[in-house]
Amino acid sequence: MTTKIFKRKSGRKPEEMRPISAKVGIIPNADGSAMYQSGETIAIAAVYGPKKMHPQHMQDPGKGVLRCTYSMLSFSVTDRIRPGPNRRSTEISKIIEWAIEPVLMIDKFPNTVIDVHINIIQADAGTRCAAINAAAMALASAGIPMKNMVSSIAAGKLDKTVVLDLDKYEDSEFEEGEGSTDIPMTFTDDGKLTHIQIDGNITKEQLKEAIEMAKKASKKIYEVQKKALKDTGEEK
């Protein structure tokens, strides 16, 4: 086998992620809000609640309910997508709920719902990770009790190389050799996984390598989230 270093189209190193930035408090009407940008992908999240759950039969007297709504705006990609919920967005909404719920302490808000609306205003792969990062910051800024913050990042495999943070080209157009594998993951800041998905093929060893790589990167995202949250506190 050749030992030459794998070259990504974007010129990034295998373990290099796209430049990230975050901002909290972008929607004054909401109880909490945040924006997260990773390269060309931008997600905004708004939190409303806890508020009373309607209809009443959906209320849970044991704990509160987290309800996420993920939506890609029609102008977020080059080909206009039909706005409104579809199979993919319903699925991702559920994924986001599952990724965040382990750290959320909603048992203190029975019969209520916390609404999280996440909109992708520009998409370039990794939208669910951006959505989870934005939603976590928005929930924190809404004063919802949480055990921890969560940070989400995708790792993957291009041909035979494990890489971090796949972009649109690498995710859907790359077809050399073994093709591409996308593994979005969500970590708490102490390195525990709350969510992992795999789209493609990967060996056990390389999966371990990918998880370690993503765990390291999630620390960087955590720092960005932390800074964004602390910056708004000063203004308030």
Added chain:
Amino acid sequence: MTNRKIVIPGEIIEKGNDFLAGEGTEKKVDEIVALRFGLAEENNKLVKVIPLSGVYQSRRGNVVIGRVENVTFNGWVIDIGSPESTFLSLVEVPRYVNKDGLEEVMKIGDNVVAKIWAINKRGIDLTIKGRGLGKIEEGIVFKINSNKVPRVIGKEGSMIKMIKDETGCNITVGQNGLIWIKGDRIDNELLAKKAILFVTQKSFISGLTDEIKKWFEKEGGKK
């Protein structure tokens, strides 16, 4: 002022076993960890997190302002901006009310100053027995962020007292963020509203009371 810093959920506030975990914090082995976003404060070894944002969290004894949402056969359903359902029972009205005459006392859309006298599983119970409580007949009611209410009131009521003196208005601040202003002239009421909104914008600076004093000198006091 004690040392305060902004913390995010999961952040370690203090290390060591000689601290007590207060509101918004949790003890993990030998660390005090924040459970919510806010200002961490340490006082007499008690660590707590003061919220900066979020919806109103009801507490017993709070004076709140709400709007009548519904009239039932034995009381009124009030909206105070809290997720729990809030009820003002007929027996908590300090005068005799005819069973058919609930609408005459308060109807849907009326604003009311009330006190939380009990919080139970079913929701919040209000009372209007007491001084300064009851239906709002005239004046302005507006909403601010409920987390800024302590700043509007000030230390031992210093801030609100000054705004009252400067504008000559009667001001009732609900802990849920609704504020009722009643003055003899609408200009004074609007001045008081402007002053309170100014306080909420500048809520993070220290020496705010002096700042408001200067602001009033610039704006010109009551007419």
